[in-house]
Amino acid sequence: MFNHIGRKLKGIAAAWAILGVTGSAAAGVLLYLGKTLDLLWCIVIGAGGIILSLLGAMIVYGIGDTHAKLERLGDKLIPKPSYASYLNENQALRGQCEICGKTTDLVNAKIVDKMGTRFRKVCRECYATNKCEPAD
Numbered sequence: 001m002f003n004h005i006g007r008k009l010k011g012i013a014a015a016w017a018i019l020g021v022t023g024s025a026a027a028g029v030l031l032y033l034g035k036t037l038d039l040l041w042c043i044v045i046g047a048g049g050i051i052l053s054l055l056g057a058m059i060v061y062g063i064g065d066t067h068a069k070l071e072r073l074g075d076k077l078i079p080k081p082s083y084a085s086y087l088n089e090n091q092a093l094r095g096q097c098e099i100c101g102k103t104t105d106l107v108n109a110k111i112v113d114k115m116g117t118r119f120r121k122v123c124r125e126c127y128a129t130n131k132c133e134p135a136d
C-alpha cells in the first residue's frame with residue numbers, strides 16, 4: 001500500500017483537483033439555482049472551492065513528485081546486491097545423497113568410523129542416522 005507512495009500521491013492529487021473543481025463549481029451553481037444564497041456568495045463559494053482544491057492538489061502533487069524523484073535518485077545512488085551473488089550465498093547444496101541416493105538438499109558431512117574418515121554429501125536423514133559431523 002505504501003510502496004511507490006509518490007506515484008500514488010500524484011494520482012490522488014489529480015483526482016482531488018478534478019473532484020474539487022467540478023464539485024465547487026457545481027455547488028456554486030446549485031446554490032444559485034436553488035436561490036438559497038445571493039449571487040455573490042455563490043460565486044465566492046464556487047471560486048473559493050476551486051482555488052482551495054487546486055492549491056491542495058498542488059501541494060499533494062508536489063510532495064508526491066518530490067518523493068518519486070527521490071526514489072529514482074535512491075535507486076541510482078544506493079547499490080543493490082546483484083542477483084548472482086545472492087544466489088551464490090543462498091543456493092542450497094542440491095543433488096543425490098551419496099549414501100541413500102535420494103535427490104534432495106544435501107549437507108557436507110564428515111563421517112568418522114572404523115573404516116576411517118570420509119567426506120560425503122548426504123541428505124539430512126543420512127546425516128542424522130550416520131552420526132556425521134559438519135565438514136566445513
Ligand SMILES: [Zn+2]
Nearest residue numbers: 097100123126
Ligand atoms: Zn541419504
